[in-house]
Amino acid sequence: MNTWFTEQQTESVRLGLKISSIVWQQRTPFQELVVAETDAFGRMLVLDGAVQTTVADEFVYHEMITHVPLFAHPHPRKVAVIGGGDGGAIREILKHPEVEEAHLVEIDGQVIDAARRFFPTISRDLDDKRAFLHVTDGIEWVRQARGFDVMIVDSTDPVGPAEGLFAPPFYRSIAEALNPDGILVAQSESPFLNASVVRRVVSGVRASFPVTRLYLAAIPTYPSGLWSFTLGSKTALNAHGRHQQEVLTAPTRYWTPALQESCFALPRFVEELIG
Amino acid sequence: MNTWFTEQQTESVRLGLKISSIVWQQRTPFQELVVAETDAFGRMLVLDGAVQTTVADEFVYHEMITHVPLFAHPHPRKVAVIGGGDGGAIREILKHPEVEEAHLVEIDGQVIDAARRFFPTISRDLDDKRAFLHVTDGIEWVRQARGFDVMIVDSTDPVGPAEGLFAPPFYRSIAEALNPDGILVAQSESPFLNASVVRRVVSGVRASFPVTRLYLAAIPTYPSGLWSFTLGSKTALNAHGRHQQEVLTAPTRYWTPALQESCFALPRFVEELIG
Numbered sequence: 259m260n261t262w263f264t265e266q267q268t269e270s271v272r273l274g275l276k277i278s279s280i281v282w283q284q285r286t287p288f289q290e291l292v293v294a295e296t297d298a299f300g301r302m303l304v305l306d307g308a309v310q311t312t313v314a315d316e317f318v319y320h321e322m323i324t325h326v327p328l329f330a331h332p333h334p335r336k337v338a339v340i341g342g343g344d345g346g347a348i349r350e351i352l353k354h355p356e357v358e359e360a361h362l363v364e365i366d367g368q369v370i371d372a373a374r375r376f377f378p379t380i381s382r383d384l385d386d387k388r389a390f391l392h393v394t395d396g397i398e399w400v401r402q403a404r405g406f407d408v409m410i411v412d413s414t415d416p417v418g419p420a421e422g423l424f425a426p427p428f429y430r431s432i433a434e435a436l437n438p439d440g441i442l443v444a445q446s447e448s449p450f451l452n453a454s455v456v457r458r459v460v461s462g463v464r465a466s467f468p469v470t471r472l473y474l475a476a477i478p479t480y481p482s483g484l485w486s487f488t489l490g491s492k493t494a495l496n497a498h499g500r501h502q503q504e505v506l507t508a509p510t511r512y513w514t515p516a517l518q519e520s521c522f523a524l525p526r527f528v529e530e531l532i533g
Numbered sequence: 534m535n536t537w538f539t540e541q542q543t544e545s546v547r548l549g550l551k552i553s554s555i556v557w558q559q560r561t562p563f564q565e566l567v568v569a570e571t572d573a574f575g576r577m578l579v580l581d582g583a584v585q586t587t588v589a590d591e592f593v594y595h596e597m598i599t600h601v602p603l604f605a606h607p608h609p610r611k612v613a614v615i616g617g618g619d620g621g622a623i624r625e626i627l628k629h630p631e632v633e634e635a636h637l638v639e640i641d642g643q644v645i646d647a648a649r650r651f652f653p654t655i656s657r658d659l660d661d662k663r664a665f666l667h668v669t670d671g672i673e674w675v676r677q678a679r680g681f682d683v684m685i686v687d688s689t690d691p692v693g694p695a696e697g698l699f700a701p702p703f704y705r706s707i708a709e710a711l712n713p714d715g716i717l718v719a720q721s722e723s724p725f726l727n728a729s730v731v732r733r734v735v736s737g738v739r740a741s742f743p744v745t746r747l748y749l750a751a752i753p754t755y756p757s758g759l760w761s762f763t764l765g766s767k768t769a770l771n772a773h774g775r776h777q778q779e780v781l782t783a784p785t786r787y788w789t790p791a792l793q794e795s796c797f798a799l800p801r802f803v804e805e806l807i808g
Contacts, residue, residue: 270572272549297545450753476759478725483758484751512800520795525787
């Protein structure tokens, strides 16, 4: 069978992935959800036409959106993920033995259902006794949340259900939900193809966090293959932190202690982009 | 006009770029050469169906294949590029004031002609008085070359004309052409989509160079967006070298002094891939 899934990544760039089957397809109350089997990257989750995760490369995104802020924090006990219904971020967070509570706040319960059913290697820790699931609007939920050490915004693109997760008031609300040494990380799209989103997230986070830094990771199924994450910290970061002593309870495939530092070394054009 | 150029990057992955026109198309004695105007990345050079360079992202590849070895070398006076007929590597090499000779050894003179005609911003320094052009087979040329400080293998993919540039005897031949403190860099494809090529280049370079290291850069129009370069050195590398004192004669858009170190920090799966 010669069938291709094509993501229109921008108006003028497409990614094509050969697929052997479409495993599942549904319209949830929030978005179009498709599960397909690709030849190159294994099983893939697509929301509103955009690749969210594949079994072969999900480790990059999920490790880098979690371990970087958790290792930057001196004692991450209480952590929340806004979005991230596939459960991959929760799986990585729970590799940190000092984490006591990992909250998942996903607006679309059917994403969680599909992850449990079709992506067991990604969703496998959603039933861990340290995992707490909230199927609700993240913006509302964060408003009443308090006492968190790390909050992670693992959102879809800034159109549709995730739009409010890219707005300055949301970052301010996260700053209030965090402890005085709290850290936020938000996925902030591609410096090559979504420069205006990178700028918008960085300036939004800067408005509420005295320390703001951007870091990068290579994700082949995301537009341009280069993805950014914006980190906001309420206090100065200890660049040479805990991660040199601590040990995760399971290995990583992308993150290393050296990358904890070097992912913040930005190409000149990215430094200039965020000013 | 809704016209798309599609690169079949692997059997199961395609990159699609919207184009406004095909500027030039010819069959050279070595390959099919196409110049097209893309919406997302500006003018693009395609050889045998594979994107070689675009005006918008060529800076990444050309800066990273040159500045990393040149700054790793204590005094790069005599440099050669095997392949690289577009001239982008030569342009970057000549930003180093201590370089006295930058030799370009391209088997396909029609690539150089097309670069001069259609890519003036890339080829602009091919007529510099420190640039020496050789339209000939790189393998033969390297066999008689001696006294080089840095040699750069800026090849197409390891099929067709470039196949011999990925073979161990070629790296041995480069080692002989280099001075005792000489450095080789070879482009070595994508760790995500061409793992066997990465492994082949690294093991080939290791066979002739006592110090071998891999480094990475993000190139959106290359398969997976993550590209590797294999560096071989005949002597120990000084990781904190010259680049902290020296100044290039023109700015960079990707390379920074911090990236000179951090580009060698590999994701765990890449460390494991090269063993």
